[in-house]
Amino acid sequence: MRMFLKGKTALVTGSTSGIGLAIARALAGKGANVVLNGFGDPDEIERTRAALEQAGGQALYSAADLTKSEAIEAMMAEAAEEFGGVDILVNNAGTQHVAPVDEFPPEKWDLIIALNLSAVFHTTRLALPHMKAKGWGRVINTASAHSLVASPNKAPYVASKHGVAGFTKAAALETAQAGVTVNCISPGYVWTSLVENQIPDTMKARGLTREQVMNDVLLAAQPTKKFVTVDQVAALALFLCRDEASAITGANLSMDGGWTAA
Numbered sequence: 001m002r003m004f005l006k007g008k009t010a011l012v013t014g015s016t017s018g019i020g021l022a023i024a025r026a027l028a029g030k031g032a033n034v035v036l037n038g039f040g041d042p043d044e045i046e047r048t049r050a051a052l053e054q055a056g057g058q059a060l061y062s063a064a065d066l067t068k069s070e071a072i073e074a075m076m077a078e079a080a081e082e083f084g085g086v087d088i089l090v091n092n093a094g095t096q097h098v099a100p101v102d103e104f105p106p107e108k109w110d111l112i113i114a115l116n117l118s119a120v121f122h123t124t125r126l127a128l129p130h131m132k133a134k135g136w137g138r139v140i141n142t143a144s145a146h147s148l149v150a151s152p153n154k155a156p157y158v159a160s161k162h163g164v165a166g167f168t169k170a171a172a173l174e175t176a177q178a179g180v181t182v183n184c185i186s187p188g189y190v191w192t193s194l195v196e197n198q199i200p201d202t203m204k205a206r207g208l209t210r211e212q213v214m215n216d217v218l219l220a221a222q223p224t225k226k227f228v229t230v231d232q233v234a235a236l237a238l239f240l241c242r243d244e245a246s247a248i249t250g251a252n253l254s255m256d257g258g259w260t261a262a
């Protein structure tokens with residue numbers, strides 16, 4: 001099983017940081033060619049890309065802004081030209097904005113739905129023909145505990161992630177006999193720089209200590225009182241690529257420290 005993804009190509013959206021980067025590293029570590037995507041410092045991205053190539057496969061970077069369907073089409077065409085097609089599609093890019101519904105900026109709604117939900121449709125519709133033709137494929141969507149439950153002030157995010165869970169089920173039924181599996185992973189709070197950066201502001205705004213923000217605010221709904229790690233999410237994504245996981249399709253796999261069990 002050491003390099004079991006040798007010869008396969010994985011496209012991981014939003015892989016310049018956080019969960020996506022950990023998934024890209026895990027897949028490259030098993031020999032896959034990787035298409036990186038996301039925003040960030042060009043030098044840092046180039047270092048990441050080069051480091052992935054050290055792992056065995058080839059690595060390509062696409063700066064596509066996934067809120068634009070033409071950019072997605074260009075990214076998928078580039079991946080097809082370079083590698084012949086995408087065998088493993090990880091739809092991971094996502095964004096958040098927090099406000100009550102009646103104060104939510106409409107342009108933020110459009111952005112969240114475009115990136116978190118519509119981009120998943122566009123990449124998947126463009127990746128499936130190659131997967132079906134090969135009789136093998138994996139689509140792995142990073143959803144969220146918010147694909148199953150809601151929190152106030154996150155209506156567009158919750159709507160988008162519930163949408164991803166529904167899309168996952170429908171696409172899984174359509175591809176069930178084609179050797180293609182379609183699943184989503186639904187993490188609770190994952191320890192990423194995105195989460196870490198919220199701590200100082202919340203400490204200041206609410207007059208709390210770092211520990212209070214972590215336990216009573218961020219981890220309030222997470223029974224384990226521990227953050228999920230990016231490597232735990234990546235390990236599950238990697239497992240879904242194995243042949244042993246070929247019967248798992250249409251699933252919404254929670255990794256939330258018990259959040260949605262409550």
Ligand code: NAD
Pocket residue numbers: 013014015016017018019020037038039040064065066067092093094095115142143144145186187188189190191192193194195
């Ligand atoms: P992150 O901010 O570290 O990563 C987001 C990635 O998306 C980055 O690479 C960023 O450059 C990219 N991105 C942003 N806008 C983009 C655009 N328009 N086009 C292309 N790429 C774009 O965040 P993360 O925590 O790693 O989140 C990754 C996914 O996990 C998201 O879908 C998020 O909703 C989901 N998630 C995160 C958590 C958490 O607690 N961190 C929990 C549940 C689900």
